[in-house]
Amino acid sequence: MLLSEMKEGHTGIIVRVGGNGALHRRVLEMGLTRGSEIYVEKYAPLKDPIELIIKGYHISLRVKEAANITVDKVTP
Numbered sequence: 001m002l003l004s005e006m007k008e009g010h011t012g013i014i015v016r017v018g019g020n021g022a023l024h025r026r027v028l029e030m031g032l033t034r035g036s037e038i039y040v041e042k043y044a045p046l047k048d049p050i051e052l053i054i055k056g057y058h059i060s061l062r063v064k065e066a067a068n069i070t071v072d073k074v075t076p
Contacts, residue, residue: 001074004050004066006040012071013037019068031055032069 006012014036017027031054032038039053049060 001071002067003038003040003052003061003069003071004063006071006074007076008040008042010074010076011037011039012074014069015072016070017068018070019065023065023068027061027065027069030059031057032059038071 001012003012003014014032014034017024017032017034019027036054041051041053041058043050048063050063050066052059052061
């Protein structure tokens, strides 16, 4: 499942971070690495961006960027 498809309040484990170039590097530098647990706190009113909690930090990602991240073991 893609991170952009997760619902509010769900938790998952990052399996793969896609993308290329600067986008890929920026996502990795923000701490979204393989094996990390990620929690979808909420979506903005127009569904873009997504607010996430990873490693105790709040991060906002555009839906287009979140579509490059694959997650597994999604639980409510």
